[in-house]
Amino acid sequence: MLEEDRRKPPERYQLPAAKGMTSGEGFAYNFIIHQFLVRHLPINRTKEIDKAMAIGQFGPALDEVLKRKGETRGTAGAVAHVDASLIGKIVKGTRKPSKEVMASTAKHYDDGQLYIAAAGEVTGGAFAPWLNNVDLHRASVLFKTVEEMKEVLALTSEAPINKTADQLTESDRKIMKRLLMETVEAITALTHFAAVLCKEYSFSWLATWKEHRADLKAKKYMK
Template identity: 30%
Template sequence: MKKSQLTHAMREVRNGQTQEQLAMELNVSRELVSKIENGRVEMAPDISRKLMKRKGSPRLAMALRYEYTGTGTTLLNGPNVDLHRSSVREKTIEEAEEFLAALKAFSFAKPLSNLSNWERPELEKTLEEGVELITAIEHLLLIVCEETGINFTDVWQNHHTQLMAKGYVQ
């Protein structure tokens, strides 16, 4: 995701607010909001956390994750993408089936450090299918959260709470 997508996401989360209003909400200067929106300054982690907590925007979450880590889903916005909830649902099912088939076809029985020259590309293909599924799922979450007004951050917080309750994280 390019900084322009982070810039676009920042403008979207303002949702009619002025830069001054958002700055007051975040307890920063309007000038800082402007510099972040125009890509002249990187958003500090504390500001990004405040913004995500207040706005819960999946588009902003995608942009921030890519900005900070260089990994994660990129917002699909090309000429061949259809982000209607039904299309995204169908694509998610398709990608899930392809990943499951690739996962079933690859054997994880031996140590991965001992893969043969022909097994490694098969594993890489399985990983690529996994990334395609993650992209589809994240877009499904994005569309559903946006259409329903469900806060994306709350969805993840609820998930984290469940993981803690099950003893998977501390």
């Protein structure tokens, strides 16, 4: 495929303009764009895109949380035992946050967005990205989450899950990859839905996951 052809989306992949999209369509708009770019841009460009999405989310997330709660960078600095200027650099993206700063501020503000952003930073992007340019109204997120889950369930009927890896044909592998990507998209949607529920109805993100872990241990799913 020629370089210029890689940048021109096939007709079946052409996306609607962001303007005029419904709230449900808007939720996954950025994620869909990323998936298109991964499939159609050269490998070196997709690596740059992944790096940009994965790194640097904590600063903007912290800034948003502080504005939402009406607190200053100085307050956040006191929580993290650093000065306000360092918090300012983290927010602006000129300084990478330390694990200690992320852990202390995330725990103090107990905000799902902060925890998700911190996980993205620590893992280098091997976690659900926070979608910071979409409609996160609880109804919109619920609609999109259900849609993503249905897509996973629909694809499971096609997936040759009874086969081992060495038994898969090339066609089988394509189906399994589709199932994997649909699963990841569903995880992203569900993660946002959990964060929105916590925010909207004042549930603790940290306590929710502690309760979940305790339940898994009680069921012997974890040692």
